[in-house]
Amino acid sequence: MTHWIDIAALDAIPQRGARVIKTGLGCVAVFRTGADEVFALDNACPHKAGPLAEGIVHGKAVTCPLHNWVISLETGQAQGADEGQVATYPARVEAGRVLLDATFLRARAVA
């Protein structure tokens, strides 16, 4: 069952940027693309746990600020020759607000 919770105004996240959400088990990064899509991923690169929220967002990908791994925002999968994946969480925009699925976030806390 999905349980959407209101996180913040879309405008609180810059276009082609990200903000961080604190959870009981580390941070989730919420990204906003140039086309105003939002994506939520664990804020840790599969390589050396770099803070993805600080990376450069381009198309539907983010480049990790530590060693330039490119991570797909849609799948969490590392692109190109690199191998690894970060967890993604359902996120959407409704009436200018960013919503996240709390059920998913809780499942993460249990896992």
Added chain:
Amino acid sequence: MTKKLIIIGAGMASGRVLEHLTDQAPGAYDITLFNAEPRGNYNRIMLSPVLSGEKTYDEIVTHDHAWYADARVTCRFGERIAQIDRTAKTVTAENGDVLAYDKLLIGTGSNPFMIPLPGHDLQGVIAYRDLEDTQDMMAMGPDNKVVVIGGGLLGLEAAAGMAARGADVTVVHIMGHLMERQLDEAAAYLLRKALVDKGITVRCSANSKEVLGRDGHVRALLLDDGTELPCDLLVMAVGIRPNTALAQDAGLAVGRGIHVDDQMITSDPDVLAVGECIEHDGAIFGLVAPLYDQAKVAAQTLLGSSGRFVQKELSTKLKVTGCDLFSAGDFADAEGREDIVFRDPARGVYRRLVIENNTVIGAVMYGDTADSNWFFGLIRDKTDISEMRETLIFGPAFQGGSPQDPLAAVAALPRDAEICGCNGICKGQIEDAIAAGATDLGAVRATSKASGSCGTCTGLVEQVLAVTLGDDFVMPAAASVCGCTDMTHEDLRRMIKSQRLTSMPAVWQECGWKTSCGCHICRPALNFYLLADWPLEYRDDPQSRFINERKHANIQKDGTFSVVPRMWGGITTPDELRAIADAADKYAVPTVKVTGGQRIDLLGVRGEDLPDIWADLNAAGMVSGHAYSKGLRTVKTCVGTDHCRFGTQDSTGLGIKLEKTLWGSWTPHKLKLAVSGCPRNCAEATCKDIGVVCVDSGFQISIGGAAGMDVRETTLLCQVATEEETIDVVKAVTQLYRENAKYLDRIYKWMNKVGIDWIISRVVEDAAERAALVERFEVSQSIYRKDPWAEHATERAETYRPVADLSLEAAE
């Protein structure tokens, strides 16, 4: 007895209902039509061609008196309905007449939204909705100034219409680009360019604050940045709201609009509603296609058959002559989508398709919309496009052709486009040289001087050769910036300068970018090139910067940051040291280190503490040391004549002056300076990007040192007599480097490409050129010579913190 149908509102939707009724079952109803406007139905979406003079009002009337008479519709135009009594099934007209109905159809349309700015009720402040508004706008001519608030479909049509009549029109739009709901940045850039060509001034990201008046009439619009835009007429075209007042008073279910079901029936089974006043399944409607669908269903319902209204994909076209744009479907808000982008700079064409599950779900086109119906069909029918994916973007006529031409951007340049900036050589002169027999780079250089000086335009000259000679010229392979483009850094810099490209969408379009918005490699380079070349026009884009420059601190391997306050010339005071120590204690800084550039580095600061620690350091008089930037880092000094037995000049004082002049400037790579007070060179000036060594007779300035991955000694640029001249030469050489070098080339790499002689000829030998470089440097510094820490600590602190804290939520 014939049943009575009363229709409220003679608009495009109710007009279409009337047509269906009279076509299919003339006489089924005794119809009375009320309209608040003193006229019948006209094609409201054609008001824009009336405004621009391409059509007359008579041409857009859809139903004239004769038509209503033939259809035996009783018309009561210019009369409002005061009240609906659903129990008695009557309506009351303004003059008190009470009329009974069997069926009631509400088509009250929408009201334009007027922004409640102070002064919005002054005379000369209008919406763009009906014929009266249009007539007010048609009265504007060459002597009039007009401001239009709203850069959406309606606002732009109003602006273009009045501009066509010669009025001086300014469009004020609150968002960053025009028609942001239908267009992406690239298409909006092309649209803006076309409007500017029509003489319309466009101001985006502009917030209206107040309408200023004189004698009860509008005089100007005041923006929140203090700009006053004088105007004789102010048009607000910022959107519409369903007109639901009458329905609400009658107790019908109303949300944003009047609620209707799939049969167009409201919460009362005898009352129907159509058009812009309704809300169906959460949506409201502003475009004409769904209104016609609704009208068809409403007529079926009234005639007892069962139609069903289904919301469909919508497309938008702008009715402005010469601005060919089309947008349809959805290009946001879901996972699993891919873009296909095509740009043809020569024809000003941009196309973008959004693909999901092998179907096209969204399309934006500018410049060539001939295939738009085909693409719209693909969207509407959810056609599987996997078979034609490779050539899809080229449209229906194109199957199995060649890929995009990497030379298209250069081929598109006009003959007067400057290619070689050093020698002022245009594309046409190069073409002439080629026509006169110069068929390779050396010959072009020898006969036209193009690329004969600094050489950074070599790539472009070669492309002109390739375009002109075709297969007779073999292009040397050169590395492009990244996968988004075939251009080299040098090509890009020349294009930005010679074509006056002042925004990222402009570069993406005119240089034929293959992605929608670049990548982590090209965007930081572009951001630097644009701000270096157009410091006043271009606004720095933090989202195109590496994290260190976006957050003004150096990211460490654990995601914490280092903080380095500036110490001018390496000089500090006991008070500053105390403040640094206090900050280190307060924010539990794990490591405090002295750097090679004579600064103190606080390592391990948490990202969310940055604004606070900056505020503390600011309060003690310190500013950002820019220890993270591709820009001026430090000016290292020795103590010079202040204390040293051997010092020949005040090296510390000169270092401080240089640092206070240069700080905040962005450069292609980091820029480190040093000033030594004598040739013993204790400040190690001869391995810096720019080094000054003081001697008895003056100052030796040398450039191009390095002490990193490469180790190099500097090369002498010149010796000058005074501190003032030293500062001018340093500013000039820095500016020359900023304007010409490839992003991420240190000075020594740039110097190896262009040659020290070329730099000397500009900065040392040509006094006028040096002065011009200094002046351009100062213009840029008027924007960038300020403390980013202070700005971020006071205005942007919130962005450093988590946007939400769910740690309690998740623990539940």
